[in-house]
Amino acid sequence: MERAIKFQLNESKISILRFWAIILIVDIFGLFVTKYTSVSIGITPFGNGNEFSLLGFNILPIIVYVIVYNYELYYKQFPIALSFSVTRKDFFKSMIVKSIMVTFIFAVIQSGLMKLDPLLVKFIGKEPIYDFKVFNIGIDSVIFVIVYFFIALLLFSTIWNLIAAINYKFGAKIWIVFGAVSILGGTVLNLNLFDLIFPGDWLNVRIDPLQFSIFSIIIIILYIGIYLITTNTNIKHKA
Structure with missing residues (x-):
């Protein structure tokens, strides 16, 4: 298992460093573009066009990264690991360790940036967003924000890990099944499966001990x- 963990972590180091290097460059670029031009790069809450968040926009690329990361686990790392005689059980265990570490690293970095966000927004002459519903960046501690991002990202990552695992095992036909179930669920049970696999209302809640336990x-x-x-x-040699 130690070899499996080392293999997966080595695969992630460069990816994580590259991702956050690009994000920070984009954040700095967005800061100066927003300050010195009429273009605003960030997010504005509905109903209050005066409030603005520069670094809250990072959530979108983080979501994309998590989805791609989970697909790479199966379509890239899973075949390589098994070819080096890593057992499926060890791959699974190392995958959990890696996912926890990656989501925690992302949670710490983004939480730190969110605490910095109001200062940068004031620097560019706008009114910062403090209340994000799930946390209040002006009142809540950085630990609370980290806990929220960690459990939310880990839950989102686990959902997409399951989707990637099913997709790898059964192929593209799962999307036909997914489409059929979505239509059936929407018409008969009034359920929207997209609410389960994309962060929407199910993550739009403030974390408390009960919510943390449920997640x-x-x-x-x-x-x-x-x-x-x-x-x-x-192992599948073709996707």
Whole structure:
């Protein structure tokens, strides 16, 4: 298992460094563009056009990274790991360790940037957003913000980990099934599956001990499903 963890972490180091280097460059670029031009690069809440967040915009590329990261786990790292005699169980265990570490690193960095955000927004002459519903950047401690980002990102990552695992095992036909289930769920049960796989209202809640426990239980249940799929999946040479 130690070899599997080392392999996956080595794969992630460059990816994480490259991602945050690009994000910080874009953030700095957005800062000066917003200050010295009429173009604003950031997010503005509905109903209050005066408030602005520069670094809150990072959430969008983070979401994309998490989705791509989970697909790479199966379509790139899974075949390589097994070819080096890493067992499926060890790959699964190392994948959990890696996912926790990656989401924690992202949570710490983005939380620190969010605490810095009001100062930068004032620098460019705009009114900062303090209340993001899930946390208040002016009142809540950085620890609270880190906990929110960590559990939210880990839950989102686990959902997409399961989707990637199913997609790798069964191929593109899962999207046909997904489409059929979405239509059936929407018409019969009034459920929208896209609300489950994309961060929407289910993450638009303030974290408390009960909510943290619920998210943690969901993550554990999802990982049980991922374990059953991963340990029964063979290497595919073509996607």
